[in-house]
Amino acid sequence: MTTIDYSVWDHIEVSDDEDDTHPNIDTPSLFRWRHQARVERMEAFQKQGEELEKNLAESRKKLQEAQKKVQELSLKSTEEAKQQLVKAQEEEKRLKKEERNCEKKVDEYRREEKKMPWNVDTLSKEGFSKSVLNVKPEVKEETEEEKEEKHKTFVEKYEKQIKHFGMLRRWDDSQKYLSDNPHLVCEETANYLVIMCIDLEVEEKHALMEQVAHQTIVMQFILELAKSLKVDPRGCFRQFFAKIKTADQQYQDAFNDELESFKERVRGRAKIRIEKAMKEYEEEERQKRLGPGGLDPVEVYDSLPVEMQKCFDEKDIQLLQDVISKMDPTEAKIHMKRCIDSGLWVPNSRTDDDGEKDEKEDESQYEEVKRESSDGQTTSDSK
Known part of the structure; x- marks a missing residue:
């Protein structure tokens, strides 16, 4: 015969309605005060949990940014980069410790939450109300072929507009152009601008390359902001421009550092492409020179x-x-x-x-x- 486990009922808080009170005490008012106090305690406890979860999320985000910075600096060989790398590694170590502390506090909170007694407010549920949520369907991962075809189709349709955006200089002009053409706020535009930068550097149009590089980083910052906010990038590009135009020196420095790093990567890619083209040209010339026996x-x-x-x-x-x-x-x-x-x-x-x-x-x-x-x-x- 199956036995019933009654131990779960040990954690139920008995209703205040059953308490005996003095005849001279206003019983309904007393019950209301007790109930209000209990609700306030529950709300305070819940708020504490939300704050701990928020701190943990922020700590993890900062740690990810620090780890990314360490990876980028480790690829550079300048003396200044080495000094920055040491500082970045120390910051990464500090943030890891901070993350562990946050996780420990969240775990403690969850243990306390399980120990809390049930009461009428936690046991009772509404029987006839419902909420309908529009759940965003799971996005299917695109294959490399699909991404390439999507990029090709997009560029064929909007190449002229992308190039125009790449030549803009002022924040206000860029914001207005994206407001008029919000379809440009996407990965395809950023990818095309990167290719455009490398092409310009190969052609030794250095000033133009630097201009387009600036707009490339603008687009990449917008896309990163959209990822962090978990929204469509077309809905948050105005937030980026509002932030960059009123940003403190630290945010401006972060933007400029990313821009300079990107330009260095472009120059490196252009150099590799030029060297490859020269080797191919030399091989073609060599093939033309080959004699009847196949020797140069x-x-x-x-x-x-x-x-x-x-x-x-x-x-x-x-x-x-x-x-x-x-x-x-x-x-x-x-x-x-x-x-x-x-x-x-x-x-x-x-x-x-x-x-x-x-x-x-x-x-x-x-x-x-x-x-x-x-x-x-x-x-x-x-x-």
């Missing part, structure tokens, strides 16, 4: 002995024949084959049906150069 004439020339280089510099065939005749036959044969494969030396080619040279042909070409050298030497002796 510049590389082959650099590998030749100085005497042979001089022959090609002066375009002196007789001198080349003389140099070949004095070299070790095996070494000379290797050099001549590389010269032919790179196109530095173009002999009277004898190819097979497929147009490919075989080893016997290479040897015959070497022997031809050597023979011509010998013939030239004999003629010279006879004279």
Whole structure:
């Protein structure tokens, strides 16, 4: 037989209505005062819990910002950045301790909350009222392909407007333009402005890059504000402009620091892109230079002995024949084959049906150069 656990009833606070009171005391008033005192205690306790939760949330937010700052400074190598990193790490350590203290207080509050006795105000519930909440549907995570397609479609439609926003300078002008075009307040605009900055830096339009970089950080700050407030960015960009125009020095410094860091990252990305383009160009030029045997004439020339280089510099065939005749036959044969494969030396080619040279042909070409050298030497002796 199942037993019933009655221990839960130990925490029920008996109603004041059952208390015996003195005949001369106004019983209804006494009950009202007691009830009011109990409600006030409950409200004060609840307010305390809300304050503790709020402090914990703020502590965690500050810690996240401090950790982000430590990560950013750790990527920099300047002496000033190293000093700032030490301070940032100390701040991070302090905030971690503060977060632990807040968590401890919240845990203590929850334990006290469980110990509180039930009463008529906590047991009773309304039976015929209901609240309907418009719950925001869970946002499905987009794939990389979907994000790319979304970005492409957005840019094709609003590229001109994004560029116009990127060229604005005054806070008021930027705010008015976004008020007229609120659809621009989104990740796609920020991403396009980043690409635009890198393109301008590659083109060495440094002043324009810095202007667009400023507007990029404006958009990113708006998006970050929207995330922290958990609202649509189109609904909070006015708050950003109101804040930045009346901000204290600390907020202005944070904005300027982020702007300078962003410009440095843009310059770094532009440098990488330029280096990559130069390598691709050099490789294309190298491919164009390749001789019939697939060798680069510049590389082959650099590998030749100085005497042979001089022959090609002066375009002196007789001198080349003389140099070949004095070299070790095996070494000379290797050099001549590389010269032919790179196109530095173009002999009277004898190819097979497929147009490919075989080893016997290479040897015959070497022997031809050597023979011509010998013939030239004999003629010279006879004279």
